[in-house]
Amino acid sequence: MPAIDEQQQEDEEIMPAIDDEEEEIMPAIDEQQEEEEIMPAIDEQQVVNASLAELGRIDRKREKRKKEKMDLRKVIPYKIGDRVDLRDLLCNQNRDYLINNKGYKINVADLKDKAERVKDMKLEMLWRPKTVFMGKLLSKEVSVGFSEIVGKRIMVFCDSNFNQFYGKFKMKLLQRYMETKGTGDEFEVIHIGVRDGEDVPWLRPPTYFGPSSAVEALSRIFHYGYGILAFDCDGKVVRATSKPRFLTENFPFYAGSIEEEKLIERTSRLLAKGTLQRSRGGEYEADFVVGSSGIFTTIAKALEHKKDGHRKL
Numbered sequence: 001m002p003a004i005d006e007q008q009q010e011d012e013e014i015m016p017a018i019d020d021e022e023e024e025i026m027p028a029i030d031e032q033q034e035e036e037e038i039m040p041a042i043d044e045q046q047v048v049n050a051s052l053a054e055l056g057r058i059d060r061k062r063e064k065r066k067k068e069k070m071d072l073r074k075v076i077p078y079k080i081g082d083r084v085d086l087r088d089l090l091c092n093q094n095r096d097y098l099i100n101n102k103g104y105k106i107n108v109a110d111l112k113d114k115a116e117r118v119k120d121m122k123l124e125m126l127w128r129p130k131t132v133f134m135g136k137l138l139s140k141e142v143s144v145g146f147s148e149i150v151g152k153r154i155m156v157f158c159d160s161n162f163n164q165f166y167g168k169f170k171m172k173l174l175q176r177y178m179e180t181k182g183t184g185d186e187f188e189v190i191h192i193g194v195r196d197g198e199d200v201p202w203l204r205p206p207t208y209f210g211p212s213s214a215v216e217a218l219s220r221i222f223h224y225g226y227g228i229l230a231f232d233c234d235g236k237v238v239r240a241t242s243k244p245r246f247l248t249e250n251f252p253f254y255a256g257s258i259e260e261e262k263l264i265e266r267t268s269r270l271l272a273k274g275t276l277q278r279s280r281g282g283e284y285e286a287d288f289v290v291g292s293s294g295i296f297t298t299i300a301k302a303l304e305h306k307k308d309g310h311r312k313l
Helices: 002-075 086-090 108-119 164-180 214-221 258-265 299-307
Strands: 095-100 105-107 132-137 140-145 154-158 188-192 227-231 237-241 270-274 287-290 296-298
Touching: 108 237, 108 258, 154 164, 154 214, 188 214, 214 227, 237 258
Parallel strands: 154 188
Antiparallel strands: 095 105, 095 270, 132 140, 154 227, 227 237, 270 287, 287 296
């Protein structure tokens, strides 16, 4: 019996120790459960914060686009379908560059700089004072010295043998030349690129041109290598273009500013981009297209028009 009592006593001593261990373990389990309950709450809050941030970003983007569209109306006062005055469009002070129908980028600032350089041209930069031109008077060959044409209105005409437009322009120029001959509006034409056997009553420069010749100088002025360069009586350049337009008034000397003609000669059907362009990510709200007929539309509408199988602008 005493032995049994001793065993019971040992068991009673061990049991409290076991109970103590359980009490120590249980709080740890409770703390872990609390952490597991807290973590999902933190994750949900992060999701809410991220969603609010995204909504805020979308709202700011929407407001920015709204403001840009409002600003765009100030820069581009046209609606889809409007007929546009190309000169007004191209020479807008807010225009930074253009893309012509061949895809070439044209910086407006560069064209304006080039126009300014053209304005500084003088007839003396093309031919020396001792230059003798050949011409016709009553079907006879005559020599005309450089000094004889100084003080007159001069049209330097770089002809093109492969451009059909220049054939029409030449006929119009010849008609105007004959109409004004002997009047206060008369002018002289220095014709470069005369075809063999061609009979025109204009002056021809010497056949030999050195490395600093007029042809080389004019090729730097004319983008296509041909065109007209007009000097007024005071020697000032008043026209310089490769695509002279037929105007009933003051033809062929005056047709607006040189800058306007420089811009227009480089574009026919064009994509014009303003300073508010938004082409990133396929967005074209501020980019627009003007067809050869002068009809205004947006790039998005033009692409939709083409996708539907309609003819191009």
